[in-house]
Amino acid sequence: MVRNERCTKCHICQRQCPYGVHQRIVDSDTGAVHIVADDAKCVNCQRCVAMCPMRALKIVKSNCSYRENAYWSQKAVMEIHRQAEQGGVLLSGMGNPEDYPIYFDRILLNASQVTNPPIDPLREPMETKVFLGSKPQTIVRDHTGRISCQLPPQITVAMPIMFSAMSYGSISLNAHLSLAQAAQELGIMYNTGEGGLHESLYQYGKHTIVQVASGRFGVHPDYLRNSAAIEIKMGQGAKPGIGGHLPGAKIGPEIARTRMIPEGTDAISPAPHHDIYSIEDLRQLVFSLKEATDYTKPIIVKIAAVHNVAAIASGIARSGADIIAIDGFRGGTGAAPTRIRDHVGIPIELAIASVDQRLREEGLRDSVSLVVGGGIRSSADIVKAIALGADCVYIGTAALVALGCHLCRSCHLGKCAWGIATQDPELVKRLDPEVGYKRLVNLIRAWQHEIKEIMGGMGINAIESLRGNRLMLRGIGLNDRELSILGIKHAGE
Amino acid sequence: MNISAEKLDSFQLNRKIKAAVGTVHIDHCFGQRYIGSGMKEKTLVIHGTPGNALGSYLDGATIVVYGNGQDAVGDTMNSGQIIIHGHAGDGLGYAMRGGSIFVRGNAGCRVGIHMKQYQDQKPAIVIGGKVGSFLGEYMAGGLIVVLGLDEQEVPVGDFIGTGMHGGCIYVRSNKVPANVSAHVSVQHVTSEDMQEILPLLAAFAKYFGINVENLAGDEFYLVKPNTSKPYAQLYTKN
Numbered sequence: 001m002v003r004n005e006r007c008t009k010c011h012i013c014q015r016q017c018p019y020g021v022h023q024r025i026v027d028s029d030t031g032a033v034h035i036v037a038d039d040a041k042c043v044n045c046q047r048c049v050a051m052c053p054m055r056a057l058k059i060v061k062s063n064c065s066y067r068e069n070a071y072w073s074q075k076a077v078m079e080i081h082r083q084a085e086q087g088g089v090l091l092s093g094m095g096n097p098e099d100y101p102i103y104f105d106r107i108l109l110n111a112s113q114v115t116n117p118p119i120d121p122l123r124e125p126m127e128t129k130v131f132l133g134s135k136p137q138t139i140v141r142d143h144t145g146r147i148s149c150q151l152p153p154q155i156t157v158a159m160p161i162m163f164s165a166m167s168y169g170s171i172s173l174n175a176h177l178s179l180a181q182a183a184q185e186l187g188i189m190y191n192t193g194e195g196g197l198h199e200s201l202y203q204y205g206k207h208t209i210v211q212v213a214s215g216r217f218g219v220h221p222d223y224l225r226n227s228a229a230i231e232i233k234m235g236q237g238a239k240p241g242i243g244g245h246l247p248g249a250k251i252g253p254e255i256a257r258t259r260m261i262p263e264g265t266d267a268i269s270p271a272p273h274h275d276i277y278s279i280e281d282l283r284q285l286v287f288s289l290k291e292a293t294d295y296t297k298p299i300i301v302k303i304a305a306v307h308n309v310a311a312i313a314s315g316i317a318r319s320g321a322d323i324i325a326i327d328g329f330r331g332g333t334g335a336a337p338t339r340i341r342d343h344v345g346i347p348i349e350l351a352i353a354s355v356d357q358r359l360r361e362e363g364l365r366d367s368v369s370l371v372v373g374g375g376i377r378s379s380a381d382i383v384k385a386i387a388l389g390a391d392c393v394y395i396g397t398a399a400l401v402a403l404g405c406h407l408c409r410s411c412h413l414g415k416c417a418w419g420i421a422t423q424d425p426e427l428v429k430r431l432d433p434e435v436g437y438k439r440l441v442n443l444i445r446a447w448q449h450e451i452k453e454i455m456g457g458m459g460i461n462a463i464e465s466l467r468g469n470r471l472m473l474r475g476i477g478l479n480d481r482e483l484s485i486l487g488i489k490h491a492g493e
Numbered sequence: 494m495n496i497s498a499e500k501l502d503s504f505q506l507n508r509k510i511k512a513a514v515g516t517v518h519i520d521h522c523f524g525q526r527y528i529g530s531g532m533k534e535k536t537l538v539i540h541g542t543p544g545n546a547l548g549s550y551l552d553g554a555t556i557v558v559y560g561n562g563q564d565a566v567g568d569t570m571n572s573g574q575i576i577i578h579g580h581a582g583d584g585l586g587y588a589m590r591g592g593s594i595f596v597r598g599n600a601g602c603r604v605g606i607h608m609k610q611y612q613d614q615k616p617a618i619v620i621g622g623k624v625g626s627f628l629g630e631y632m633a634g635g636l637i638v639v640l641g642l643d644e645q646e647v648p649v650g651d652f653i654g655t656g657m658h659g660g661c662i663y664v665r666s667n668k669v670p671a672n673v674s675a676h677v678s679v680q681h682v683t684s685e686d687m688q689e690i691l692p693l694l695a696a697f698a699k700y701f702g703i704n705v706e707n708l709a710g711d712e713f714y715l716v717k718p719n720t721s722k723p724y725a726q727l728y729t730k731n
Binding site for chain 1: 503552565587603610611633656659723724727
């Protein structure tokens with residue numbers, strides 16, 4: 001923490017910081033008041049920096065560091081110290097921050113010139129609307145020749161972006177309200193996550209994807225029917241293969257009521273659904289949900305991107321699911337064991353390409369739509385994801401950043417200074433849904449416009465023409481193996 | 494209204510049941526699934542063997558089975574009643590939130606996993622025979638009673654209550670249930686404890702024609718969570 005001479009000792013920093021970094025010290029001899037910062041407590045949420053009216057604060061990397069070691073980093077050493085002292089599992093918030101290759105940043109987009117003119121998005125209508133659900137394999141006509149249209153239920157989104165699952169419990173009610181209102185205004189969807197649906201959000205039912213996770217929190221028939229689609233959560237990119245754990249400190253009266261568990265007790269979602277132990281069991285759950293909702297809702301199955309994701313997706317496509325959602329290893333979370341978050345799973349770029357390819361090979365690609373997420377940061381990432389084969393993307397971390405998150409990754413402590421990843425009423429009120437939803441609308445509309453510009457530049461005018469269009473992509477600095485898995489050529493070819 | 498399930502698949506049978514009015518009697522039921530899924534009103538009386546996911550997401554209806562149930566009976570049930578005059582399979586009452594399930598005979602493994610409750614919404618499961626392992630795993634609320642009628646040994650399997658943090662399990666037995674999880678404590682019931690389940694025993698007796706006075710006076714053990722945070726010490730503090 002660096003404090004410059006502009007500080008007027010107004011103490012706003014002390015009031016804003018939930019971690020007790022800034023302290024007021026009164027000099028017992030002179031009576032002078034000082035503010036000092038305890039750097040060790042700072043999580044770098046940037047709240048005090050943003051709130052200081054004098055712009056007197058700056059957070060810099062501390063130079064109190066251990067001896068340099070390219071292998072035994074300071075972080076590795078400190079983590080061993082912590083475990084030796086307490087003996088527990090390391091817990092972290094947000095997505096994988098480690099230095100793995102970012103394939104989005106090694107893929108370049110095409111633009112049309114001369115041989116095939118670009119399209120002017122300011123003049124021509126550009127279609128960003130997408131329909132997600134199972135599409136028929138053949139066209140059936142009646143005796144007059146008209147197409148006999150027996151479509152399974154679909155979701156319609158105005159653009160290929162939806163808000164990803166973030167549970168009420170991991171994030172605040174105000175954050176949920178912001179997401180729901182924004183989804184409604186934009187004509188897209190938001191996702192309840194596994195914490196159930198608070199009553200104040202029922203009015204947004206048409207823009208809600210309700211989640212059924214292993215803990216089945218808040219799942220009852222009215223919840224299921226008050227939705228645009230139902231998502232069965234089998235896995236999550238941040239913690240593939242393991243369950244979820246919301247600490248008792250975050251289970252206040254509202255959460256206890258929505259989740260139907262005692263206040264102050266930990267909310268645990270077991271690792272597997274303890275009634276789904278095989279692909280046949282999954283099929284059974286899919287159809288029991290379809291039966292309970294009279295076949296009116298598309299069913300989404302969400303999985304984490306892991307090694308055999310293509311085979312898993314093929315199985316899910318045969319289980320009766322309408323949409324497959326895949327969450328890559330950069331996916332965020334309120335809390336996950338650090339080692340699982342950082343070392344388990346694969347990048348979403350590779351997963352999209354291999355799933356899209358496998359489903360096409362098996363003639364199943366039309367029977368499901370693909371929604372992908374896990375570290376989508378910009379409209380460029382979205383265009384690349386769709387060109388690799390996705391129908392639509394889920395954004396989670398990016399949406400929270402729009403609401404004010406600065407990625408300090410302390411969500412699991414429950415003291416989010418921005419009122420997002422906390423249940424403390426004093427902190428939650430810092431996030432005004434009326435302001436929050438407008439920021440989300442701004443972001444997504446901006447991205448929609450950028451997507452139109454990029455598509456126009458490519459000479460296409462509909463998302464349909466972009467989907468799976470690997471010819472619009474070229475790799476740069478990727479080896480043959482990577483290019484072949486992604487199904488794209490190298491730049492210059 | 495009577496429906497014969499003979500030669501009907503699950504989809505066809507469920508369409509007929511949903512279209513029917515009043516009390517629906519189904520016979521020749523032979524493994525058709527998802528019967529009564531999400532059903533609000535109505536009474537279904539089933540003769541035969543209903544298939545998996547009977548009464549899943551049940552929301553107020555009553556289902557009576559003259560025969561055995563299979564797996565996933567009452568999955569995520571919200572309210573209503575399921576009464577089975579035979580045995581039931583695995584995964585009974587998974588994530589149950591309300592209503593009640595009565596089984597005259599045995600149930601399989603993984604009964605009552607992640608059962609929940611909130612204020613007066615309190616689900617109940619009463620099993621007349623015995624159950625398999627993993628009873629009440631991750632239980633957060635509700636009541637399970639295992640009576641072990643006609644059983645000489647302890648009528649519950651291993652690993653009861655792993656991750657349990659709410660609710661209670663009553664076991665009628667002369668011997669202490671062994672091999673329980675470290676997250677629960679097992680004690681003899683007190684007379685106050687028994688008050689809790691007398692209405693359930695009375696209902697069980699009424700449905701299956703058994704004398705309740707005999708049951709209420711027998712030896713019962715009460716399995717309860719010994720902590721509200723079974724996994725609290727699992728993680729380091731930052």
